[in-house]
Amino acid sequence: YDPKTPQYLTSDETSFASVSARDRWPVILTGAIDDLHRTVGDVPTTETEKRAEGKTIIEELAKLKYELQHNRQLTPLLEDGEPDIAEYNEELEKRGNPTWYNVPWLYSECYLYRRLATLFNRSKYWKGYDVFSRQKMSTFKSSRPAVLELAGRYRALALEAEKESKEGLSGEQIEEAEQLIFAEMCEICLWGNATDLSLLTSLTYEDIQKLQGSEARKASEKNILVNDMKAAYDVLRDARKTKKAGEERRVDIVLDNAGFELFVDLILAGYLLSSGLATTVVLRPKVVPWFVSDVIPKDFADLLNALAIPQAFYTAADESDSDCKHPPLSDEELKNIDFLFSQWSTFHAEGKLVLRPHRFWTAAGSYWRLPKTASDLHEDLQASELVLFKGDLNYRKLTSDAAWDPTTTFTEAIGPLGPKSGVRILSFRTCKADVVVGLQPGEDERLRQLPGGGGDSGARKWAWSGKWAVVSFCDGKK
Ligand code: F6P
Ligand code: MG
Numbered sequence: 009y010d011p012k013t014p015q016y017l018t019s020d021e022t023s024f025a026s027v028s029a030r031d032r033w034p035v036i037l038t039g040a041i042d043d044l045h046r047t048v049g050d051v052p053t054t055e056t057e058k059r060a061e062g063k064t065i066i067e068e069l070a071k072l073k074y075e076l077q078h079n080r081q082l083t084p085l086l087e088d089g090e091p092d093i094a095e096y097n098e099e100l101e102k103r104g105n106p107t108w109y110n111v112p113w114l115y116s117e118c119y120l121y122r123r124l125a126t127l128f129n130r131s132k133y134w135k136g137y138d139v140f141s142r143q144k145m146s147t148f149k150s151s152r153p154a155v156l157e158l159a160g161r162y163r164a165l166a167l168e169a170e171k172e173s174k175e176g177l178s179g180e181q182i183e184e185a186e187q188l189i190f191a192e193m194c195e196i197c198l199w200g201n202a203t204d205l206s207l208l209t210s211l212t213y214e215d216i217q218k219l220q221g222s223e224a225r226k227a228s229e230k231n232i233l234v235n236d237m238k239a240a241y242d243v244l245r246d247a248r249k250t251k252k253a254g255e256e257r258r259v260d261i262v263l264d265n266a267g268f269e270l271f272v273d274l275i276l277a278g279y280l281l282s283s284g285l286a287t288t289v290v291l292r293p294k295v296v297p298w299f300v301s302d303v304i305p306k307d308f309a310d311l312l313n314a315l316a317i318p319q320a321f322y323t324a325a326d327e328s329d330s331d332c333k334h335p336p337l338s339d340e341e342l343k344n345i346d347f348l349f350s351q352w353s354t355f356h357a358e359g360k361l362v363l364r365p366h367r368f369w370t371a372a373g374s375y376w377r378l379p380k381t382a383s384d385l386h387e388d389l390q391a392s393e394l395v396l397f398k399g400d401l402n403y404r405k406l407t408s409d410a411a412w413d414p415t416t417t418f419t420e421a422i423g424p425l426g427p428k429s430g431v432r433i434l435s436f437r438t439c440k441a442d443v444v445v446g447l448q449p450g451e452d453e454r455l456r457q458l459p460g461g462g463g464d465s466g467a468r469k470w471a472w473s474g475k476w477a478v479v480s481f482c483d484g485k486k
Pocket of ligand 1: 024028117201264265299398399400401402404440441
């Protein structure tokens, strides 16, 4: 149940796999070591056992980094009481215990984060510790301008919507307006993915802020290479028309990154619920810290807690630079944030906005395996009107991170999740890896010829930076 098309390997010198394994992962591991070092340093000296255990984990992290940089074999994961370890190890053996620089990219990158998790799961004092949490929160804090702008825009739209229905527009006009707003919400949600933290190794905070504003979004519309948003809208609109009142119409969001991206996902979720395009939204986080910035349940709570006290959160001095002062939020800005916060908390309290984690999302295999290895989850997703997959990694997993010809259809590239799978998929992805499908003939060649696109080097460099995006739909209920 994997495709015949081969997967990208860390040994492919022209791929982002190779750059990731050699240049990016060591930086990520160094960041993890620094974070834990800091936390251990803050543990009171009286807690000797906890400090000692923390130091042992730091050594283990350093060892992992050494093995990676010296191209050693991936060693079997140590038991940590979770059922997926056996699966990881069986696959490792089947793949012939490969070395770091010659192994499928997708498997090895998942292994890397799963191995990190074992270090904490196996400990006595550090269970559940997230080495990326600090970074996730501080980046969210630096998204302040975009968060405030979006909160304002969202509230204005909500107030406008109330006014419009009072003025009694025709059904058609309302639908047209709704479709435009749906597209805007989807675009906000899409570009929120441009700024994940695993790529932060190459972006400054200024770059991030530039990527997040509304002007950037308008300017980036032409960078959406495949855009199936309309098909997804039609599905939700038709379900609203045809399903009985009171019947559930669910949208699932397979989350990607915490912080700003989770914020925009909640914007979309709040919009779907308040517009009646969905009656329930199920958010699907990971169960262990993943690919640096992916959402775990605690990140959801952290985000809501921050927005519950926005003035304190956004004006507190920076941990790294206590001289840097942030101006207070205006009354209007506070009102806008409060509007979002109340709406989300109400939906959450009413059970319309729920979190549902599953271990499948942190397995090493692609989503081609879903029907076979996680039939419970497959069935659950079949009950949804539409499943949104956020981000690059989800796209890589949907397409099995295989070296498809870029004109292959999305439907073909997702294999068992295609037609008749019972799952309707919309994948929102800014391109940060080599795999891409659904392009028009000649498009890949054109993009390669742009500055920084890779030219004749054999590398699809245009697809590595998050500048281009694809929004791909497949109706698995047909
Ligand atoms: O390409 C860089 C990378 O870290 C990939 O390894 C991974 O697929 C992706 O970014 C993570 O991005 P996202 O958060 O959008 O899934
Ligand atoms: Mg991510």
